[in-house]
Amino acid sequence: MSKLLIKNARAIVTCDTEDRVLTGQSILIDGSKIVALGEDLAADNAEVINAQEMFVYPGLVNSHHHLLQAFSRNIPQIQAFELFDWLLFLYNVWTNVTPDYLYYSSMVAMGEFIKYGGTTMFDHHFAFPRGKGRNMIDRQFEAAEALGLRFHAGRSCFTRGKKEGGLPPDDLVETLDEVLEDSLRVVERYHDPGEFSMRQVVLAPCSPFSVDSDVMIESAKLARDKKVRLHTHLAETLDEEKYCLETYGKRPLAWAEDCGWVGSDVWYAHGIHFTDEEIDILSQTQTGVAHCPVSNMKISSGIAKIPQMLEKNVPVGLAVDGCGSNDASNLMADIKIGYLLHRLNSSNKAPTGYQILKLATVGSAKLLGRNDIGSISVGKAADLFMINVSRLELVGALLDPAAFLATVGYSRPVDFTIINGKIVCKDGKLTGVDEEIIKEQAAQEVAKVYNRF
């Protein structure tokens, strides 16, 4: 097993249970694991990284994404739309998704994520157009493996199309049997529940207005039988709330509860429009929320009550959301934007910059059911990133390394991203793939789709 010694770091923001920020200390990695943390560490045959000018952070964990949207960004026609109209336009783009399309859009978005300090990605993939090929999730695992990314795939679906009163077009709709069969297949093929696992599967029907109760109920049963987690969009917009009241006769959370979708193995994307009583239910059941500040701002969905959720000990993580509504896969940028959003909205009740960083590390890790990632601690997986802060523009901005990413922010690719003990990004470049080749191939996939319009 190879060893890596990160030597004499200017600061290590551990995000550990004691919230330690270490200065002048080193990290020894053996294989996948952090095996020592301290002063004057040495190791024979270890590759050494001089970290004297580096701030070191735990790898960022994205708790909600749609990788297919890398190729549906910055579309002029929908930049002023809110969620339902935005989706109605984009469903037509997504009927063109093939396994190759998804492979390259995943490569692009995962590559960007890694370059900005990302180490674990959860993706929520819902587009399985009829006749376009079933091996979508398979191609995502393939992309993640090439890049060295720790990947949790959400096998999502649409089961309520237009003719049943749902939002998606009927050719994006699957039957209950098709969904359950492919969900079971990907769980059995890819889900690894072990320590330092690089591949996990989550069952994740898409949203209250695109699936029916049956697929929610049956997915919950299957997930609990196979011991995998559950994820869906919930309480994202007031349009969704109105849809639930009209269709199910109840609010979104009450519908989810009726389907068996609360508990410590469940987390929702967004969770903006919860009442105080509903936040109490999340707290009592330890049901989690992936907070997506940039997406929520871009499509005017609202501001999640994150200060109240944190006060009530609701599990909260940070997420990019799909890069169609972000329009990027850079979770490091979202730390700053999320921090500023809540400062504006809640003043001194807002989370601190360090608390927002923790949402993007240990917070998101908890949503994914992982206690082996999210902090720089002995025994945890060696997932971290490093920034050389010896730059003209950062002089005078380095007093608080724990808050730095939220307050000052950092807007360029990092110097090192390490996942499971391997350097996957060095000097801002991916090490697992030839970026020039992937860039050309991905651009050809984009051209194929847009040529159809």
Ligand SMILES: [Zn+2]
């Ligand atoms: Zn989403």
